[in-house]
Amino acid sequence: MPTLSDKKAIVEEITEELKGSDGLYITNYKGMSVGDMADLRTEFRKGNVRYKVYKNTMIKRAMEAIGGYDELYPFLNEQNGFAFVEEEFAAPAKALKQYIKDHNKPEFKAALIDGDFYGEKQLDTLAAMKSKSEVIGDIVGLLLAPVSNVVSALQAQGETVAGAVKTIAEKGEE
The missing domain is CATH 3.30.70.1730 (Ribosomal protein L10, N-terminal RNA-binding domain)
Structure with missing residues (x-):
């Protein structure tokens, strides 16, 4: 006992x-x-x-x-x-x-x-x-997605701000 x-x-x-x-x-x-x-x-x-x-x-x-x-x-x-x-x-x-x-x-x-x-x-x-690490990965992916959209927009329109704004606006309309 x-x-x-x-x-x-x-x-x-x-x-x-x-x-x-x-x-x-x-x-x-x-x-x-x-x-x-x-x-x-x-x-x-x-x-x-x-x-x-x-x-x-x-x-x-x-x-x-x-x-x-x-x-x-x-x-x-x-x-x-x-x-x-x-x-x-x-x-x-x-x-x-x-x-x-x-x-x-x-x-x-x-x-x-x-x-x-x-x-x-x-x-x-x-x-x-999901595990904590999977959830954190999903959140990071969501946070990075807008940044990657801006980067790709800059590259697509000859790296001008006006071109980037136009591309982002077009993506927003879709």
């Missing part, structure tokens, strides 16, 4: 896991064997996801210490496994989706990604999410 100092150490470990993560998935692993859990962890590791089992009371204490996890409290019952994710938000969802398809377990309960709550019916939505 863990002592009080052991429990405090576990809560501190969980607190550090939560602070170092951008998201948390909760699954119910009821009915899974040790081998099943090892296989699931292997799938998670491929996506750089840490999957751990903690007592619900311990993880709730860590969540309360940090704050912002209130929506997950109702799911802290039964036998839970917790997937801690950084940046690649879809990685755990993709791994879970495939594993559930092949083995019909574990049960996806909920997730909290960058402060946004996702319920049990939103696993497909999570699997379709």
Whole structure:
């Protein structure tokens, strides 16, 4: 039986896991064997996801210490496994989706990604999410698009400002 100092150490470990993560998935692993859990962890590791089992009371204490996890409290019952994710938000969802398809377990309960709550019916939505780096790349591409239009307009019209304005105006009319 863990002592009080052991429990405090576990809560501190969980607190550090939560602070170092951008998201948390909760699954119910009821009915899974040790081998099943090892296989699931292997799938998670491929996506750089840490999957751990903690007592619900311990993880709730860590969540309360940090704050912002209130929506997950109702799911802290039964036998839970917790997937801690950084940046690649879809990685755990993709791994879970495939594993559930092949083995019909574990049960996806909920997730909290960058402060946004996702319920049990939103696993497909999570699997379709882009990573932070993909979203940043899309934004940079959108920001650079107008600049590239100006550059191409300058080159197309003999590099005169009047020609560039004319080309940009014509593109705007399309």
